Amino acid sequence: MTAALEITGLVKRFGEKVAVDGVDLNVPQGSFYGLVGQNGAGKTTTLSMAVGLLRPDGGTAQIFGADVWADPTRAKALVGVLPDGLAMPERLTGREVLTYLGLLRGLPPEVVAERAEELLAVLELDQAEKTLVIEYSTGMRKKIGLATALLHAPRLLVLDEPFEAVDPVSAATIKTILRGFVAGGGSIVLSSHVMALVEQLCDHVAVIDKGGVAAAGTLSQVRGSQTLEDRFVELVGADDGEAKELSWLSR
Amino acid sequence: MAVALTMARMKIAIIRNSMTGQRAGLITLGGLLGVALAVGTIALSLTGPELLGPAYAVWMLGWILGPVFAGGGDETIRPEFFAPLGLPPRRLAAGLLAAAFVGIAPVISLLALTGLAVFGIRQGVAAGLVALPALLLQLVVFVLLSKVAVAVFGLALRSRVSAIAAGLINGMVLALLGQGWVFAVAYSEAGGVPPVVADVVRAVPSGWGLVAVESAAAGRWGRVAAALAALALLAVLLLAAWAVLLTRRVGRARAATGGRRPMRATTATGAVLGKETRTWSRDLVRTHQLTFALAYGVFFAAIPLLMGWDQMLPWAGPIFILMAAAMSANIYGTDGTALWLTLLTPRAGDVRGRQLAWLLFVTPVALALTLPLTALVDGPWPLVLSIMFALLGGGAGLVPLVSVYGLVPGIDPHKRGGNPLRTTEDDGSATGMMYAMLALGLLTALPAGIVALRYGWAGVPVGLATGVLCWWGLGALAARRLRGHGPELLHLMRTGRRDTGAGTMARYEDLPRRDQAIVGLCMTLCPIALFPQGIVPGVFKITGVDSRAWFLALYLPSWAQWPTIILMVLLGVALGAASIHLLQKYRRRPDHAEMIERARHSPD
Known part of the structure; x- marks a missing residue:
């Protein structure tokens, strides 16, 4: 079976710095795939290259067999993306953003209207009908971003830090939606540095460190008998494993 | 005082870190221009002291309005940096003020203000001595006026009515400055500064220093004290106002809730x-x-009415279109x-x-301006219409094109x-982009304009054709x-850095420092020589436009005008070619590092 997302030998250099150095990933169809790593490990760079938002210096990315760079129209129709911290059409309301994007995606207007209505209700954004996105809180921005990613019913979701700054109630809603998406045959790749969350949601995991893949596979393969957090610290952690304390803070 | 010193030191450090490459070239060039203007002002104190008042009024306007067009002014040190410290507003404002005096603009203005001292010394020792505190206070008032203007403006952009009002006022004042020749003509016709103007420029704060010096020369010590005290009081009031405004500086430009x-x-x-x-x-x-573009167009075309000349009126529409295009030049950014x-x-x-x-926003306004105004003065219909159509299409084509090719990363x-005025960190480039858009926009109107001048109505279909072509093709x-x-x-916008792979040209950063400076200078001077000093005066001569503005060639005796224009065009092309040549020389290839190394050690 073709992989939902197949990344081969992705490389990205920024000047002298090699941000991503030959990353290979295979996200099977129907899997819930977690990408964990420290800040600056190369998660966002990898995901950006995988969905066509950043041009790699080497390597390929295929979404259900469609090459993101050679066949972008087909590849991009199959994927829903939630990037971290990027702007939206800020002077539109949530519903207008969804209408706008649905039409850009080529959906019929009545389908767009119907799905927008449902997404806003499920994500509890319908209260803010008159609010422009620029006035949204960080959590609301994540939710409207997720709605734009889901709108065209993609078969793969690529989510960069989807739970950052999201309140626990909204997080529970999002988790339910994502689990339902996977249960319905969809595939998800998400990045996070919250290990407990990845353990709770994902069935596959890859540890990204210094631009490369330190470990990848099913959750049980990667963590073995340890918790994911212990295994993670072991893989990427500090030299002696002991966290340093600030002497002047304890009395 | 400690706070003020720290902030000033912080700013010096930031300026030092940012003086690299092209930026350094731009800053140096801007600085040189400023010094030239300042020296010109000092020269006025020797050759035409009666013009000193108007000159300082222009300097003050520059301080107040400059930031509005340069992306919200100097924000090297921002109040937000110090929010967690919980400084009292006055101390924060005082610290920021100290930092505001570090920089090129205050130094240049100080230089320009030494004109007061020169003027004073020529009147006598007493007047010379009075000039010293006067010019220092004057500088403080300039800097503070600038800060308060930016702060007030930030507040104004929170409601639609005040945003429109601000646009109208700015457009009007800029148009006044742009049409400065009207005042020059008035000056020569009246055989000197008209008394009204002389009074006005002394009544506004930029003239108070001058009043103090003049009064000292005349021995009217009461007036000296009053003028200096007024300056000091104004400075204190402005500082207090700024401190209050800083505490209001929260949130962003509010979206209109219509x-x-x-x-x-x-x-x-x-x-x-x-x-x-x-x-x-x-x-x-x-x-x-x-609103700014609209006000600029209307006032620019209306100001010559003061001289009894109404033939500028039909051009309000085309000028508006051009300005609207320049304002949208960084639309993607x-x-x-x-x-x-x-x-x-x-x-x-x-x-x-x-x-x-x-087009939907610009066209109706352009038509509503052009048609009635041209009818009103029975203007040159074919010329106006052909240029208007050409500009509409040209603007619609150029706005996205310039924006994607010259993208300046926005915030x-x-x-x-x-x-809210600060839409980019790189306001120098954004301003440059506006000027580029003005020049390119004029070019798109050129064919239609020339045909209309020669053959009248035939220009209109040409304007429509080039307009459609520009809109579609560009x-x-x-x-x-x-x-x-x-x-x-997207990467450029995310990080502010260009992500160019191997190409036909080297990246600017790859060049050795010396060549970076050369390329930066060439790239800056090339468009100036080519467009405003070369092509535009050429067009003026062909079309018989009777304005010399700042076109060097048009100030020369007529036999030298064409050679100068051609020389300027050639110079512009040569400068452009030189920088492209340098960039190609260091084209990225495996051995480029070695080449750069060699160039660094080469004897030339």
Whole structure:
């Protein structure tokens, strides 16, 4: 079976710095795939290259067999993306953003209207009908971003830090939606540095460190008998494993 | 005092870190221009002291308005940096003020103000001595006026009414400055500064220092004390006002909360159009820009009425179009990283939608200005109409094109701090882009204008044709660039750095320092020589426009004018070619590092 997302030998250099150095990933169809790593490990760079938002210096990315760079129209129709911290059409309301994007995606207007209505209700954004996105809180921005990613019913979701700054109630809603998406045959790749969350949601995991893949596979393969957090610290952690304390803070 | 010193030191450090490469070249060039203006002002104190008052009024206007056009002024040290410290507003303002005196602009203004001292010494020792405190106080008032203006402006952009009012006032004042020749003519006709003007420039704060010095020369010590005290008092009041305004500096430009009509588009381009028209009408920064363009066009065309000349009136519309294009020159940059959505929907026709929206806002206003005003003065219909159509199409084509090719990374709208004018970190480039747009926009009107001058009405179909061609062709070019380089543009917006792979030219940063400076200087001077000093005066001569403005060639005896124009064009081309040659010389290839190494050690 073709992989939902197949990344081969992705490389990205920024000047002298090699941000991503030959990353290979295979996200099977129907899997819930977690990408964990420290800040600056190369998660966002990898995901950006995988969905066509950043041009790699080497390597390929295929979404259900469609090459993101050679066949972008087909590849991009199959994927829903939630990037971290990027702007939206800020002077539109949530519903207008969804209408706008649905039409850009080529959906019929009545389908767009119907799905927008449902997404806003499920994500509890319908209260803010008159609010422009620029006035949204960080959590609301994540939710409207997720709605734009889901709108065209993609078969793969690529989510960069989807739970950052999201309140626990909204997080529970999002988790339910994502689990339902996977249960319905969809595939998800998400990045996070919250290990407990990845353990709770994902069935596959890859540890990204210094631009490369330190470990990848099913959750049980990667963590073995340890918790994911212990295994993670072991893989990427500090030299002696002991966290340093600030002497002047304890009395 | 400690706070003030620390902030000043911080600013010195930041300036030192940012003086690299092209930026350093631009700053140096700007500094040299400023010094030239300052020396000119000092020269006035020797050759034409009666012009000193008007000159300082212009300096003051520059301080007040400059920041409005240079992206919200000097924000090297921002109040937000110190928010967690909990400083009392006065101390914060005093510290920021100290930092505000560190920089090139205050030094240049100080130099210009030494004209007061020169003027004073020529009147006597006492007047010379009075000039010292006067010029220092004057500088403090200038800097503070600038800060308060920016702060007031930031508040103004929170409601639609005040955004429009600010746009009107700014457009009017800039048009006044742009039409300075009217005052020059008035000056020569009246055989000196008209008494009204002389009174006004002494009544406004920029003239108080001059009043003090003049009064000292005349021995009227009461007036000296009053003028100096007034300056000091104004400085204190401005500082207090600024301190209060700093505490108000929260949040961003509020979006207008008008009616929310549902989006009824049914196609992708229709959706882009819907998004853009909403952004134009809801974003107060854009509202301000359009109002500014409108006010500029109207006042620029109306000011010559003061001289009894009404033939400028029909041009209000075309000038508005040109200004509106210049204001939209960085349209992709101001939307920031929202570009990612465009990249994920490759076939959606983003460029066409933006072009339509721009035309939708600009065309009705242009028509509403041009038709009645041309009818009113029975102006040159064929010429005006052909240029208007050519400019509409030219602007609609150039706006997306210039924006994707010259993209200046903007600050994402939701991350803009308390200063809504600041849409980019790189306001030098953004301003340069505006000028480029003005020059390119003029070029698109050239064919239609020439045909209309020669053959009258034949110009109108030519204008329509070039307009449609520009709209369609330049738009297609922009769309192609967006498809081909979308990820690079997004990266530039995300990080502020260009992500160019191996290409036909070296990256600017790859050049050795010496060549960076040369390329920076060439790239800056090339367009100046080519367009305003070469092509534009050439066009003026061909079309018989009777204005010399700042075109060197037109000030020379007539036999030297054409050679100068040709020389300027050649110079511009040569400068451009030189920088391209240098960039190609260091083209990225395996051995380029070695080449650079060699160049660093070469004897020349």
